[in-house]
Amino acid sequence: MADIEGMNILYEQDGGIGIITVNRPTALNALNRETLAELSELLDKLAKDRSVKTVIVTGAGDKAFVAGADIAAMQPMSAIEARDFSRFGQEVFDKLENLPQPVIAAINGFALGGGCELALACDLRFATGNAKFGQPEVGLGIPPGFGGTQRLPRLVGKGRAKELLFFGDMIDAEEAYRIGLVNKVTAAGELMNTAKAVAAQIASRAPAAVQLCKTAVNKGLDATLAVGTAYEAEVFGLCFATADQKEGMSAFLQKRKPQFAGN
Numbered sequence: 449m450a451d452i453e454g455m456n457i458l459y460e461q462d463g464g465i466g467i468i469t470v471n472r473p474t475a476l477n478a479l480n481r482e483t484l485a486e487l488s489e490l491l492d493k494l495a496k497d498r499s500v501k502t503v504i505v506t507g508a509g510d511k512a513f514v515a516g517a518d519i520a521a522m523q524p525m526s527a528i529e530a531r532d533f534s535r536f537g538q539e540v541f542d543k544l545e546n547l548p549q550p551v552i553a554a555i556n557g558f559a560l561g562g563g564c565e566l567a568l569a570c571d572l573r574f575a576t577g578n579a580k581f582g583q584p585e586v587g588l589g590i591p592p593g594f595g596g597t598q599r600l601p602r603l604v605g606k607g608r609a610k611e612l613l614f615f616g617d618m619i620d621a622e623e624a625y626r627i628g629l630v631n632k633v634t635a636a637g638e639l640m641n642t643a644k645a646v647a648a649q650i651a652s653r654a655p656a657a658v659q660l661c662k663t664a665v666n667k668g669l670d671a672t673l674a675v676g677t678a679y680e681a682e683v684f685g686l687c688f689a690t691a692d693q694k695e696g697m698s699a700f701l702q703k704r705k706p707q708f709a710g711n
């Protein structure tokens with residue numbers, strides 16, 4: 449897919465890595481409906497693009513990943529409009545969570561409210577040391593509305609999630625790492641290089657196997673252990689219909705590096 453430039457979402461492709469940048473730096477990349485709509489349209493295209501092996505999501509500028517949903521846009525909303533906006537954001541984040549490719553959030557500053565929820569919908573989260581995380585919604589008179597009450601406890605556990613949700617305070621990157629909200633903390637100048645190196649490492653593995661790991665984890669967390677393990681057995685079997693399974697195991701037995709063709 450060629451590089452595209454929307455108003456609020458920028459996209460470029462670097463080899464097999466697709467890089468999505470939320471681009472409203474003057475509003476600390478706050479998410480309004482237009483931004484979510486552009487993201488949604490881009491995700492539809494990426495889901496069908498087999499040349500994109502992994503995706504990175506980041507924020508424009510050096511201050512914020514995303515500082516939340518756009519408070520100015522939300523302030524005058526009616527209850528029905530707010531519910532529709534919440535549903536729309538949830539649909540877009542569900543799409544991101546279920547994108548076939550693994551998605552890495554490269555968190556370069558504030559990840560608050562809807563921004564933290566955007567990061568939660570990604571598969572992995574890397575952050576700079578100056579990044580700040582939080583769900584400050586209760587200070588605005590609302591709960592999170594883009595999946596935070598559901599994805600945050602699934603990632604960090606019920607107690608930690610309720611602390612973040614009830615207090616509304618920010619935590620720094622080290623604390624986010626300590627509670628499992630982020631996978632890795634990097635120096636500011638190293639964030640994109642680290643994210644790209646990990647994206648390239650994942651891209652070097654058998655794509656179908658990586659995608660099926662993602663689906664099995666996501667589906668399993670919404671199901672009982674018995675349903676999850678049954679699904680795992682199905683996708684495990686399915687991989688034996690791919691050339692990459694034969695190649696991966698043959699390469700091991702022949703003591704050489706595998707060359708995955710992606711089929």
Ligand code: CO8
Nearest residue numbers: 474475476478515516517518519530534560561562593594
């Ligand atoms: N929405 C709109 N504009 C924003 C937002 C935001 N979330 N965050 C920052 N901005 C704007 C500021 O208004 C300011 O604009 P201007 O220059 O025109 O005055 C500009 O960005 C720069 O921000 P600050 O001057 O405030 O920068 P500081 O460095 O002083 O502070 C903070 C940075 C601490 C990040 C501060 O901007 C802040 O607290 N922002 C709001 C954070 C927040 O509360 N986020 C949660 C929003 S609610 C939400 O995300 C709910 C999601 C679910 C929605 C469900 C739908 C109904």
